[in-house]
Amino acid sequence: MSLGERKAAELVIINGTLPETAGSVNVAVAGGAVLAVGGQDVLALVGPGTRVIDAEGGALLPGINDAHLHFIASAMTRFGYLDVGASAASSWQEVAGILAAVAPGRDGWIRAHGWDEVVLGPGGAEVLLELRPDTPVVVFDQTGHQLLANRTALEAAGIGRAPAAPAGGVIGRTASGEPSGLFVDAAMEMITAALPPVPREDLRSAALKFQRLLHAQGITSLTEPGLGPGGKSLLGGACTTDALEVLGAMALDGDLTVRINTLLLFAGTGGISADMVGNGLASGLQHLYTQQGIDPRLLRIAGVKVFADGTPRSGTAWMTEPYGEQCSHGSMVVAGSTDAGRTAELNEIVRLVHAAGLQAGIHATGDAATEAAVDAIIAAQATDGRRGRHYIIHGAFSSNDSLHRLAAHDVGYSTNPAIRAAAGDLIRRLLGPERYDRHQPLNSALKAGVKLNIASDSPVTDTDWRRTVAAAVTRATVHSPGRPDDPERITSLQALQAMTSLPAWQDHAEAFKGQLAPGMAADICVLDGAWPAADIDELAERQVAWTIAAGSVVHEPGWVSAGLDRT
Numbered sequence: 001m002s003l004g005e006r007k008a009a010e011l012v013i014i015n016g017t018l019p020e021t022a023g024s025v026n027v028a029v030a031g032g033a034v035l036a037v038g039g040q041d042v043l044a045l046v047g048p049g050t051r052v053i054d055a056e057g058g059a060l061l062p063g064i065n066d067a068h069l070h071f072i073a074s075a076m077t078r079f080g081y082l083d084v085g086a087s088a089a090s091s092w093q094e095v096a097g098i099l100a101a102v103a104p105g106r107d108g109w110i111r112a113h114g115w116d117e118v119v120l121g122p123g124g125a126e127v128l129l130e131l132r133p134d135t136p137v138v139v140f141d142q143t144g145h146q147l148l149a150n151r152t153a154l155e156a157a158g159i160g161r162a163p164a165a166p167a168g169g170v171i172g173r174t175a176s177g178e179p180s181g182l183f184v185d186a187a188m189e190m191i192t193a194a195l196p197p198v199p200r201e202d203l204r205s206a207a208l209k210f211q212r213l214l215h216a217q218g219i220t221s222l223t224e225p226g227l228g229p230g231g232k233s234l235l236g237g238a239c240t241t242d243a244l245e246v247l248g249a250m251a252l253d254g255d256l257t258v259r260i261n262t263l264l265l266f267a268g269t270g271g272i273s274a275d276m277v278g279n280g281l282a283s284g285l286q287h288l289y290t291q292q293g294i295d296p297r298l299l300r301i302a303g304v305k306v307f308a309d310g311t312p313r314s315g316t317a318w319m320t321e322p323y324g325e326q327c328s329h330g331s332m333v334v335a336g337s338t339d340a341g342r343t344a345e346l347n348e349i350v351r352l353v354h355a356a357g358l359q360a361g362i363h364a365t366g367d368a369a370t371e372a373a374v375d376a377i378i379a380a381q382a383t384d385g386r387r388g389r390h391y392i393i394h395g396a397f398s399s400n401d402s403l404h405r406l407a408a409h410d411v412g413y414s415t416n417p418a419i420r421a422a423a424g425d426l427i428r429r430l431l432g433p434e435r436y437d438r439h440q441p442l443n444s445a446l447k448a449g450v451k452l453n454i455a456s457d458s459p460v461t462d463t464d465w466r467r468t469v470a471a472a473v474t475r476a477t478v479h480s481p482g483r484p485d486d487p488e489r490i491t492s493l494q495a496l497q498a499m500t501s502l503p504a505w506q507d508h509a510e511a512f513k514g515q516l517a518p519g520m521a522a523d524i525c526v527l528d529g530a531w532p533a534a535d536i537d538e539l540a541e542r543q544v545a546w547t548i549a550a551g552s553v554v555h556e557p558g559w560v561s562a563g564l565d566r567t
């Protein structure tokens, strides 16, 4: 479409600015795409029916793409479950008061989320065990690693007086040795297995509210990294195949306005095997959306999430050098009883995913796990010479050698600066200053030519992308302001690309999104001021004024307060 053809625009944004260049810019939009980006010439596209938005000098950004955001889990923790987080309750008595007053959900259960041991202290089990004898109650903690159940829930789950804890799990006990109602990590499944599926109406209602919140933050694309049969044990059992189907229904009904790539989850956070992946793929679940005729630019199943290892915090990151209080190397969490066996299993899992034409998104935090994941990807790609755009998730301690291999084989890298900002001090304590300095080697990755993207991992950190960008630029943590000479800092423009054009590559979508240019999808985030290239601290003061998704206004000034409160 040349300007000479004078097709009238549906929407024109005037008086915008671009982060990279000085001067004012106007953008015309029609048919869901950007028609033109330019100066006065763009105004010729304003017709009688054109909506004109004055950006008043605000920065025009490509719509933000958070390439690792647990959409369903975040939606449910924010809008689905009853909130007993730090802002709602500051003592166990207040938690009990909230639980005592609420009506049970559609399925007869009370599900709540957000208690924080750091805020509330111990003693929750004693307060909650005998509460609400009429109703099963389950209350997840803010980290997703612990839950409390009342006696009625214990009975519903068939938990007797002396249950044995599974490997990797802990059951809290009373003084007499009976279960107290506290279940940690792998033991949580003893309760969640008994939970009825989250009602689909609840999933959909929370998803719609959360989508609106994301648009208010300028987000127009995301990767939901884990829905499917393995989601039953995660975060209240909401991340299941039901959730995949709810997203599909939203897309078919025209209610989905944020673009979502999903990764399938065939196992929980540990124990994935090639058999599980093989059987999962044989079920054909990966074809769900294409069979329904859903536009893959809006909603697609992109690949499979694979947990290669765990986290440094829990001692389950697989590192070449020992770390932590146990002074161990950790290990991978895929099926197998030896490092060699687990490595072979991982290779077979990635081979299966690659052969199915899907992406492997591999959670690897330790340097040894990252190496094993890169080896597995390179081996899988060697079978047919095709580059699958597989990627490493977190990759927190990637060596320079790993980074160069990532770049050479077109393997992506998705990491989370806001997690470093929140947990960096703990990581320094566990792993020592040397490894801490190399933690999340953002600049080394870009210098090596790696397709790096930065993401929130919400609900682990907030979806506010300004914090992720600022954390990548400053490398600050809670207790340290960040060093100006930190070699792993990146610039604010690099960080912005890592939340726009680079994740579009991960989505196989760089041809239609991730840049503000003619012919690209009209996904646009308009700030209320210019891009603060010189002083990243100013980014926190910028608000998202407008958000455009596929050419439609999905957020505008004044909408912030409407509809975003918890219900």
Ligand SMILES: [Zn+2]
Pocket: 068, 070, 225, 457
């Ligand atoms: Zn995650």
